[in-house]
Amino acid sequence: MSLLLTGIAELTTNDPARGDGQTDPGDALLGIVRDAALVVSDDGDVEWVGPERDAPDADERRDLGGRAVVPGFVDSHSHLVFAGDRSAEFAARMTGTPYDGGGIAVSVAATRAASDDELRALVAARVAEMRAQGTTTVEIKSGYGLTLDDELRSLRIARELTPHTTFLGAHVVPREYATQRAAYVDLVTGPMLDAVVADGPGTLAESIDVFCEPHSAHAFDGDEARTILEAGRAAGLSLRVHGNQLGHGPGVRLACELGARSVDHCTFLDADDVDALVAARGTTVATLLPGVEFSTRSPYPDGRALIDAGVDVALASDCNPGTCYSSSIPFAIALAVREMGLTPAEALHAATAVSARSLGLDRRVAPGQPAELAVLDAPSHLHLAYRAGVPIARALEL
Numbered sequence: 001m002s003l004l005l006t007g008i009a010e011l012t013t014n015d016p017a018r019g020d021g022q023t024d025p026g027d028a029l030l031g032i033v034r035d036a037a038l039v040v041s042d043d044g045d046v047e048w049v050g051p052e053r054d055a056p057d058a059d060e061r062r063d064l065g066g067r068a069v070v071p072g073f074v075d076s077h078s079h080l081v082f083a084g085d086r087s088a089e090f091a092a093r094m095t096g097t098p099y100d101g102g103g104i105a106v107s108v109a110a111t112r113a114a115s116d117d118e119l120r121a122l123v124a125a126r127v128a129e130m131r132a133q134g135t136t137t138v139e140i141k142s143g144y145g146l147t148l149d150d151e152l153r154s155l156r157i158a159r160e161l162t163p164h165t166t167f168l169g170a171h172v173v174p175r176e177y178a179t180q181r182a183a184y185v186d187l188v189t190g191p192m193l194d195a196v197v198a199d200g201p202g203t204l205a206e207s208i209d210v211f212c213e214p215h216s217a218h219a220f221d222g223d224e225a226r227t228i229l230e231a232g233r234a235a236g237l238s239l240r241v242h243g244n245q246l247g248h249g250p251g252v253r254l255a256c257e258l259g260a261r262s263v264d265h266c267t268f269l270d271a272d273d274v275d276a277l278v279a280a281r282g283t284t285v286a287t288l289l290p291g292v293e294f295s296t297r298s299p300y301p302d303g304r305a306l307i308d309a310g311v312d313v314a315l316a317s318d319c320n321p322g323t324c325y326s327s328s329i330p331f332a333i334a335l336a337v338r339e340m341g342l343t344p345a346e347a348l349h350a351a352t353a354v355s356a357r358s359l360g361l362d363r364r365v366a367p368g369q370p371a372e373l374a375v376l377d378a379p380s381h382l383h384l385a386y387r388a389g390v391p392i393a394r395a396l397e398l
């Protein structure tokens with residue numbers, strides 16, 4: 001049964017060629033159609049998009065009552081496979097204790113202790129929480145197991161909920177390897193990676209990630225990160241990097257040099273990092289995670305300067321128990337607008353079209369594309385940042 005959606009006050013298509021007015025630069029970027037309609041085929045693909053006055057017939061009709069429809073958010077950076085929480089660590093940070101990655105060990109212990117069913121239920125609840133806020137695609141990392149069996153278990157559970165899974169055995173060096181860092185890198189690049197790709201690259205994980213951070217004793221320096229990423233690439237995985245989160249470091253330049261799909265955080269950047277990101281445009285996306293700066297009392301990176309320089313900028317939640325236990329893309333959009341200088345249109349584009357590109361996806365609303373959409377209890381996408389903290393976005397259930 002095909003479905004005609006009408007009563008769409010404003011439809012963001014992410015397709016500049018489809019926009020109606022294109023007088024405003026934001027309209028052009030988002031390909032906005034006002035007073036729009038959409039036809040969705042019975043297999044869930046967009047069949048037709050355009051002004052409601054031109055809409056064809058369909059088997060069923062649903063009136064959205066003057067709401068805005070936007071592409072479903074693509075949360076391209078999350079760590080949903082964990083047990084327990086670290087609210088006390090958050091409270092301590094708010095009174096001045098800096099974040100250094102040491103608390104990850106607390107989540108590793110809780111995650112290892114959880115049963116498969118407990119962990120599965122926790123992850124499913126977090127994905128549902130995201131969907132209820134408009135996220136229709138999510139990337140999920142392992143990284144709170146840090147043994148071969150626990151990393152595989154994390155990836156299997158994540159894989160039940162999304163095809164976009166990332167092997168993050170190189171999240172931190174676990175406590176039992178604290179005096180044998182090289183042995184842990186060997187474990188990640190040897191037996192763990194072999195097991196992750198045993199049934200072919202992309203079966204259990206499509207990407208490999210590393211927390212490249214010389215400012216944390218727990219994370220990996222540039223040489224270690226290079227070894228891990230090169231091994232992952234040789235095994236057929238695409239690359240993602242946690243880079244330049246706690247201070248200046250080699251993560252961003254390494255990600256650009258190795259052709260990573262994404263380098264995430266980018267909190268501390270120098271001119272060389274920005275040059276590397278500009279040169280890597282079209283290959284490596286800079287994913288900003290403003291919820292992390294919010295939850296760690298860190299300075300926000302200058303997103304405006306990155307976009308003006310020509311960098312591909314994505315936005316994601318980084319939902320995790322340590323640096324940002326928020327699953328809300330609207331919250332990330334509001335912070336990006338208020339604190340990083342993005343326009344509302346750029347922030348929405350970053351959290352849909354650009355984050356999708358970092359996962360190898362196309363998030364345009366166009367015939368032939370999956371109808372992955374979010375509906376807003378508001379007439380315009382501007383309300384995502386304007387009505388910060390108000391739950392106006394949800395995934396459109398067909």
Ligand SMILES: N=CN[C@@H](CCC(=O)O)C(=O)O
Pocket residue numbers: 079101103104107211242245292318320321322323324
């Ligand atoms: N920095 C590394 N990983 C996560 C935080 C993990 C944690 O503290 O539990 C991040 O993206 O910020």
Ligand SMILES: [Zn+2]
Pocket residue numbers: 077078079242318320
């Ligand atoms: Zn992260």
